[in-house]
Amino acid sequence: MSSKTNVKDTAIEDKLKELFNLQQIDSQIDQFAILKGELPMEVSDLEDEIVGLETRINKLSNNVSDLEGDLSRHKGNIKEAESLIAKYEKQMDNVKNNREYDALSKELELQRLEIQLSEKKMRELTGYISAKQETLKIAQERLGSKQEELKIKKVELEEIIEKTDKEEQKLMKKSEKTKKNIEERLLKAYTKIRGAYRNGLAVVTVERDSCGGCFNKIPPQIQLEINMMKKVIACEHCGRVIVDDSIAGIIRPIKEEPVKKKTTRRKKVTKK
Numbered sequence: 433m434s435s436k437t438n439v440k441d442t443a444i445e446d447k448l449k450e451l452f453n454l455q456q457i458d459s460q461i462d463q464f465a466i467l468k469g470e471l472p473m474e475v476s477d478l479e480d481e482i483v484g485l486e487t488r489i490n491k492l493s494n495n496v497s498d499l500e501g502d503l504s505r506h507k508g509n510i511k512e513a514e515s516l517i518a519k520y521e522k523q524m525d526n527v528k529n530n531r532e533y534d535a536l537s538k539e540l541e542l543q544r545l546e547i548q549l550s551e552k553k554m555r556e557l558t559g560y561i562s563a564k565q566e567t568l569k570i571a572q573e574r575l576g577s578k579q580e581e582l583k584i585k586k587v588e589l590e591e592i593i594e595k596t597d598k599e600e601q602k603l604m605k606k607s608e609k610t611k612k613n614i615e616e617r618l619l620k621a622y623t624k625i626r627g628a629y630r631n632g633l634a635v636v637t638v639e640r641d642s643c644g645g646c647f648n649k650i651p652p653q654i655q656l657e658i659n660m661m662k663k664v665i666a667c668e669h670c671g672r673v674i675v676d677d678s679i680a681g682i683i684r685p686i687k688e689e690p691v692k693k694k695t696t697r698r699k700k701v702t703k704k
Contacts, residue, residue: 445661447614448675451622454610455635457603462632464600471589478582485575492568496561503557506550513543513550618664625671635673637680646670 520540527533611619625634629645636644638658643650648669650658658665659676666673 444663445679447618447664448661448673448679450610450613451618451635451664451673452675452679454607454614454622455633457607457610458626458632461600461603461607464596464603467596468589468592471585471592475582475585475589478578478585482575482578482582485571485578489568489571489575492564492571496564496568499557499561499564503554503561506554506557509550510547510554513546516543517547622673625673628671633672635675636667637675637677637682643667643670643672643674645672650674 517540520536520543524533524536524540527536614622622634626632633645638644638650638655639647641650641652641655642648646667646669648667650667654665657663658674661676661679664673
């Protein structure tokens with residue numbers, strides 16, 4: 433009976449060792465992420481912003497082209513109207529009756545109105561084009577600035593990756609290999625806890641009678657159970673798995689109990 437219990441206890445100890453080992457590997461991987469800092473996110477955000485600016489610039493360019501096309505059409509309308517006016521004025525010199533005169537007069541008036549309308553439209557279009565071109569210029573300048581910024585950020589990131597990628601890939605392979613030694617239930621819990629905290633700590637030790645993750649006090653009875661390593665124990669406050677110092681390879685100095693001073697009682701002297 434005791435033999436089976438020992439086997440079970442050893443299995444729990446092995447599980448805790450594997451979990452702590454995985455935590456150590458993943459924490460080293462986290463250090464590479466810290467080294468890169470916000471660069472990967474900044475590069476991604478800049479790339480998205482550049483795509484957005486390019487789309488906007490393309491749209492603005494098309495708008496300017498459409499407006500310039502409308503402007504050109506109105507210029508053509510004015511030339512056509514001026515040509516008709518010259519034609520009708522020439523015909524006015526050869527009118528034979530009032531009816532022809534009135535008809536030509538109406539045509540002349542109509543063409544002059546067409547010119548006025550086109551000129552008004554041209555003034556409006558010129559204003560729109562000017563505003564769009566100014567917006568386009570600002571967008572193009574911003575695009576150039578962001579492209580230059582992206583170039584610098586990419587160089588910085590590539591330099592870090594070049595220095596760390598080999599070691600990071602090695603650790604990631606080691607992490608995957610270690611995960612295969614951990615039962616699925618524990619691994620899911622570990623992954624969930626790691627994702628819940630910024631420092632990525634899911635497995636910790638006892639620090640000054642407290643959880644090494646959230647620093648809440650751990651009752652003496654729970655500390656004793658942690659030391660015995662007969663079951664996986666999680667912090668009741670943060671959910672992190674707590675392991676004994678021996679698993680982490682930590683040797684802490686033995687606390688010395690304060691020496692109590694002996695008190696000597698004085699014998700009462702009785703007078704004769």
